[in-house]
Amino acid sequence: MILNELLAAGDGFVSGTVLAERMGVSRVAVWTHMEKLRAEGFAFEARPRLGYRITRTPTEVSPLFLKTLLSPEWRELPIHFHDTIDSTNSEAERLLANGSETPLVVVARAQQRGRGRLGRQWHSADSGNLYLSFVFQPRLSPRRMQTFTLWMGTAICEFLNKGEQVPAQVKWPNDLLLDGKKIGGILTEARVDHDQIRDLVFGLGLNVNGNQESLPPELRSTATSIAASAGEKRCLNRFTGALLTCVMEAYREFTNGGHEEKFRSFWPRYDSLFGKIVSAHHGTARSTGIARGINDDGALLLEQADGSHTEIHAGDVTLEKAQA
Numbered sequence: 001m002i003l004n005e006l007l008a009a010g011d012g013f014v015s016g017t018v019l020a021e022r023m024g025v026s027r028v029a030v031w032t033h034m035e036k037l038r039a040e041g042f043a044f045e046a047r048p049r050l051g052y053r054i055t056r057t058p059t060e061v062s063p064l065f066l067k068t069l070l071s072p073e074w075r076e077l078p079i080h081f082h083d084t085i086d087s088t089n090s091e092a093e094r095l096l097a098n099g100s101e102t103p104l105v106v107v108a109r110a111q112q113r114g115r116g117r118l119g120r121q122w123h124s125a126d127s128g129n130l131y132l133s134f135v136f137q138p139r140l141s142p143r144r145m146q147t148f149t150l151w152m153g154t155a156i157c158e159f160l161n162k163g164e165q166v167p168a169q170v171k172w173p174n175d176l177l178l179d180g181k182k183i184g185g186i187l188t189e190a191r192v193d194h195d196q197i198r199d200l201v202f203g204l205g206l207n208v209n210g211n212q213e214s215l216p217p218e219l220r221s222t223a224t225s226i227a228a229s230a231g232e233k234r235c236l237n238r239f240t241g242a243l244l245t246c247v248m249e250a251y252r253e254f255t256n257g258g259h260e261e262k263f264r265s266f267w268p269r270y271d272s273l274f275g276k277i278v279s280a281h282h283g284t285a286r287s288t289g290i291a292r293g294i295n296d297d298g299a300l301l302l303e304q305a306d307g308s309h310t311e312i313h314a315g316d317v318t319l320e321k322a323q324a
C-alpha cells in the first residue's frame, strides 16, 4: 500500500504522517517498509515537512514492485522469487512435489543450471533478462496439448509486437527471434498420469535488457536481447507484469479452447520459417524442404521437390545456409 501511494504520487511527495495514518501504522513502521523497498532497488528523496518521493525504481525484477503492476485478477497469483537458483523449471518441479497450490510462478534473477531443449544449457547470468516458470495442472489429454508450446509462443509474439512494439517472431517449435537472432526460448515439461497431463511446467527465458557482452562469445552472433536490438532498455518490472498477464490469459484461452481461431491467424503472422528452405534433424534422420507452416497437430510441414509434404513432429530446425 505504501508503494502504491508513492507510485500514484509520481514526482510528488507523500507525507510520512499521512502514509502512517492511511495504513494505520506508526511512522517507524512506515520507515521500516521504506527500508525494504530500498533493499529491492527503490531510492527515495526525503524532505522535512513534505515527506517522501520515489527517485528511482528497481532495474531488476522486484517482488514488491511487480505485485503493484499486476492486474487485479492476477495479483494473488503465488510468485516464488529467487536471486539465483539452479533452474526455475527444477524449482517448479520441487514445488509440485511438495504439493504447492497451482497455478504458480517461479522467477529468478539468475540461474546456475538453466536448461533448454535437447539437454542444452540456457545462459542465465544476466539479471536484466527474464527466467520464469509457470506451473499449471491442466488435466487435458497429451494429444490436446500438442500445440501448447506453439500457441504460447505466438501469444507471446502477439504481446511483444502489439503491446511492446518488438517485431518478434517464432521459430518452430520453441524459439523466439528478433532480427533473425534468438531472444527467447520455451521449455515445456509435462507429467502424464492416466492419459491426462497432470503437471505442466512452462519455462520461459526472454532476453529483455541483457547486455550483448554478458553473452558467451559463441552466442553473440546468434542471440540478442530486446534492448540490444532497440538500443534502449525497458522497465523490467512493468514488462514482466504485462508478460505474466499475457501468459496467464493465453493459458486460460488454450484450456477453454477459445484460442483456436486466434492461433490460426497468429501462426502465419509470426512464423519466421515460412517459405524458407530448412533442414530438420529428427533422431538420426534429416529432412530438407520449404517450410509451409504447420498442420492441426502442430507438426512442421516441409514441401518436397515433388510437391508432397513431409511432417516433422519433433526435432531441431536450421535454415539452409544461403538464406540464414
Ligand code: BTN
Pocket: 086, 087, 088, 089, 090, 111, 113, 114, 115, 116, 117, 118, 120, 122, 130, 131, 132, 133, 174, 175, 184, 185, 186, 187, 203, 204, 205, 206
Ligand atoms: C530452449 O531454447 O531450448 C528453451 C530455453 C528455456 C529456458 C528457460 S529459462 C527459465 C526456465 N528454466 C530453465 O531451466 N529453462 C527455462
